Amino acid sequence: MRAAKIIGTGAYLPGDPVPFDEIQRYLGDIPEAPKRVRQWIDNMTSVMKDMLAMENYYYAFDSKTREFTDDNVTMSVKAAKMALDAAGLKPSDIDLICYGSAQQNQMPPASVRIQEALGIEDCAEFSICSNCTSAYKSLFIASELIKTGYAKRALVISSNMISPAMMPEYYNQPKLNRETVFMRWFLCDGAAAIVVSGYDADKPGLVVEGNYLESIGCRRESIMHDNRPARPMSPLVEYETAAHHVQQSFRNALHSGTFQDASGKSVMFAGMKRMIAKLSLTLGDIRFMQINLPSKQITEILLEEILEIGIPRSALYTKLNKLGYCGPPMAFMCIDQIMRHENLKNNEKILSFVTEVSKFMQAGYLLRAEGYSN
Incomplete structure (x- = not known):
């Protein structure tokens, strides 16, 4: 059985870093939310800042224009190109794509959209929707298929673009509760990719x-x-x-x-x-x-x-x-x-x-x- 080795990685964070204290302003005010929810945000901000201890957040949209600058596919492609470059490979060297994300509701799935954007003519692919375990499951499938010899080199990608679901334009604001606005404090956007190979044993990884x-x-x-x-x-x-x-x-x-x-x-x-x-x-x-x-x-x-x-x-x-x-x-x-x-x-x-x-x-x-x- 072959070994499966990670030989290249890439990560993409959209936009400029947004400090913790700027999160609510950057995402946008929610003036129609219930008064008790807005007061709760004000009262809990300092508590959450201490509990999370995160300095920077990244969002794939422009706060001023409200225009999106990326989506799950474009972020994935950018991270994938970095990983391929680090591995010294071309998209045509890939014969398997495993993509994992928190949730998916598109047809066709993200995996084949990424394949198309990278110009890979023929490969096997998987799209896995399994919240935070989706990246791990994508790596599991890729490494196991490489070990058995079914695939030679896999592009394993995960992305998450959650910011649209935290913007005022998305909400039915009068129905907002604490559990929903709580999400604004700890989630942001980004993508990462790794190249897993069974045919590059000479490379460090x-x-x-x-x-x-x-x-x-x-x-x-x-x-x-x-x-x-x-x-x-x-x-x-x-x-x-x-x-x-x-x-x-x-x-x-x-x-x-x-x-x-x-x-x-x-x-x-x-x-x-x-x-x-x-x-x-x-x-x-x-x-x-x-x-x-x-x-x-x-x-x-x-x-x-x-x-x-x-x-x-x-x-x-x-x-x-x-x-x-x-x-x-x-x-x-x-x-x-x-x-x-x-x-x-x-x-x-x-x-x-x-x-x-x-x-x-x-x-x-x-x-x-x-x-x-x-």
């Missing part, structure tokens, strides 16, 4: 040593959702009922029953332990531990649990404070940061794990540096 997937939401309440049914609905009814509003419950603490497993630990920690056992992972080789969570407070709580199993605090790797949090692409953005800016040595490992809260899907991967000098 990150070997995909293991993947992990699970879903544990059967008896857990959805924490992030909209209220659309599992069928098309009248756009007018959708707007009038505010079914299109994306919302996330923030009132559940990490230590509530929804976030805990039977042992009293967080579901993310319990999932990580299952992954470590399944992959027979030696923790001493881990240099970087990626946790893709948009909250400093929750990350710190989880880190206390992680320290119990032997992963040192120094291994924690996150760039959310500078890059913002754009959901699924963050996994690949961190890989991009590591490959471009860290002095990797052979056999150092990167462990990443994520819990998404729309229905508690969890995923992870293990990467090993190869082809670097020690």
Whole structure:
């Protein structure tokens, strides 16, 4: 079986960085929202600033003109071209595209639109809609197909353009609630891509040593959702009922029953332990531990649990404070940061794990540096 190795990465953040204190102004005022919601935003801003500890956000639209500057496809293509350039490859060298995003409602899907924009005449492709686990699942499919020899080189891409769903023009403002406007504080736009190859063993990169997937939401309440049914609905009814509003419950603490497993630990920690056992992972080789969570407070709580199993605090790797949090692409953005800016040595490992809260899907991967000098 061939090895699957990440040999090129790219990340794209649209527009200029927007500081935390400018988020509400940049996205646009919501004067028709209920008074209690507007007052709540004013009262909670300083609390959220401390809890999230993110300095910059990126949005794919111009705040003054209200014109969009990118979309999921254009951002993906820009990130993909960077990854191809870093790998020293052309689009024609790719025979598989795996694209993952939080949600998709287009026909044809984004994967073939990206293929068309890159000018790839013939390739296999997947479009995966699975919230923050979609990037991990895209890597899983690509690496497994490369290992079996079905594909030679894969372009694995994730993007998230959430800003349109947080603008005043999108909302039915009188029906806004706290759970919907809460989203404005921690989500922004961006895309990232990686090139995974089974035919470039001579190039330095990150070997995909293991993947992990699970879903544990059967008896857990959805924490992030909209209220659309599992069928098309009248756009007018959708707007009038505010079914299109994306919302996330923030009132559940990490230590509530929804976030805990039977042992009293967080579901993310319990999932990580299952992954470590399944992959027979030696923790001493881990240099970087990626946790893709948009909250400093929750990350710190989880880190206390992680320290119990032997992963040192120094291994924690996150760039959310500078890059913002754009959901699924963050996994690949961190890989991009590591490959471009860290002095990797052979056999150092990167462990990443994520819990998404729309229905508690969890995923992870293990990467090993190869082809670097020690």
